[in-house]
Amino acid sequence: MKAYEIGDFPSTGALTLVERPDPVPGPGEALIRVRATGVNARDFSIMKRVFFGNPAPTTHIPLSDNAGDVIAVGPGVTEVKPGDRVTMCHYWRWLDGPWDESMRNDDFANTRDGFLVEQAVVPAVALLPIPDCLTYEQASTLQSAGLTAWQAVVEAGRAKPGETLVTIGTGGVSVFAMQWAKMLGARVIVTSSSDEKLERMRELGADETINYRATPEWWEAVMDLTGGRGANLVVNNVGNGEVDRCLKASASGGRILHIGSDPVTPGRQYAPPQLPSRLALLILRDLTLKGVIVGSRRMFADLLKAMETHNIKPVIDRVYDFAQANDAIAYVAGGEKLGKVVIRMG
Numbered sequence: 001m002k003a004y005e006i007g008d009f010p011s012t013g014a015l016t017l018v019e020r021p022d023p024v025p026g027p028g029e030a031l032i033r034v035r036a037t038g039v040n041a042r043d044f045s046i047m048k049r050v051f052f053g054n055p056a057p058t059t060h061i062p063l064s065d066n067a068g069d070v071i072a073v074g075p076g077v078t079e080v081k082p083g084d085r086v087t088m089c090h091y092w093r094w095l096d097g098p099w100d101e102s103m104r105n106d107d108f109a110n111t112r113d114g115f116l117v118e119q120a121v122v123p124a125v126a127l128l129p130i131p132d133c134l135t136y137e138q139a140s141t142l143q144s145a146g147l148t149a150w151q152a153v154v155e156a157g158r159a160k161p162g163e164t165l166v167t168i169g170t171g172g173v174s175v176f177a178m179q180w181a182k183m184l185g186a187r188v189i190v191t192s193s194s195d196e197k198l199e200r201m202r203e204l205g206a207d208e209t210i211n212y213r214a215t216p217e218w219w220e221a222v223m224d225l226t227g228g229r230g231a232n233l234v235v236n237n238v239g240n241g242e243v244d245r246c247l248k249a250s251a252s253g254g255r256i257l258h259i260g261s262d263p264v265t266p267g268r269q270y271a272p273p274q275l276p277s278r279l280a281l282l283i284l285r286d287l288t289l290k291g292v293i294v295g296s297r298r299m300f301a302d303l304l305k306a307m308e309t310h311n312i313k314p315v316i317d318r319v320y321d322f323a324q325a326n327d328a329i330a331y332v333a334g335g336e337k338l339g340k341v342v343i344r345m346g
């Protein structure tokens, strides 16, 4: 089978196409034919071998998102059968209940190989069926960006009808955050560096938009748009450099969902956060600042049900063929995309 390895990505910005032996599923495992995978911000940290101080070997296969079908199962597998269309969380051990940091030690595309490969062996217990309403390409956008936004907006943020949510940027997490918030009846304000992207976000459902290049202190515009009250939820897809503005943009009782780990896009710089003085707003406004780490298999199952019920489709900017994987990665690195970029295996 064919696979892409990290190889000399940190210096060349390109992955290496290699041949590998076809894998064989062991007890409790399923062999899946990968049909599509998506590119995420975290994949760049992994490919550059700097992901949370855990340098992957040069032979590592990247990319966390996945959609495929089962082609064989190992001994004892009852959860799936050949022919099933399936997907799974990259933190596959988080099936339900609360997160435990030790689950980070078993992570597809990080501590295990990822999905930029024709076939992969995975734990059968981790798999979820892909609903008929989603193609493989659509399903392969959800495991990182879609699920993280789900936890932020639905599980942790508990957005309510009529509440105002701000989501920063027009990347994968942000577009899904808007879709989940609109599903729940919230009013959505989106920020971006690009007026063209903001126009597209309005077509996709954004109620209000702010260009953070033209208005670096975007929290002031949020205050204007909310009659001075501020936003009930702020989805921080950027990271520490934006915490100060997220605090200032928040209404009393607001929830800030902290997702990003800057820098987001290669080449973009951030002013150092000036947090200590602003942390008083946590008290004065009774705010909740909540870290978000993707989501569990149970949350992913809920997300898939919601997409089926509400006929929600992911926003895919471009789809590339497997042979063009390096073009897909270069396009994402360029920062021009809105929503998701997918690589299909055919």
Ligand SMILES: NC(=O)c1ccc[n+]([C@@H]2O[C@H](COP(=O)([O-])OP(=O)(O)OC[C@H]3O[C@@H](n4cnc5c(N)ncnc54)[C@H](OP(=O)(O)O)[C@@H]3O)[C@@H](O)[C@H]2O)c1
Pocket (backbone or CB within 6 Å): 040, 041, 042, 144, 145, 148, 168, 169, 170, 171, 172, 173, 174, 191, 192, 193, 194, 197, 212, 237, 238, 239, 258, 259, 260, 261, 262, 263, 264, 265, 268, 269, 270, 292, 293, 294, 335, 337, 339
């Ligand atoms: N905590 C978790 O479990 C988790 C899970 C998934 C992702 N993440 C993190 O969440 C972040 C977003 O991920 P993603 O997949 O959505 O990334 P992405 O698709 O690459 O999108 C990033 C977007 O951020 C915006 N942006 C970049 N620099 C900015 C700046 N200085 N100020 C404001 N906005 C800026 C850009 O929007 P415009 O082009 O519109 O300006 C860009 O499109 C990343 O840091 C990623 O590592 C965390």
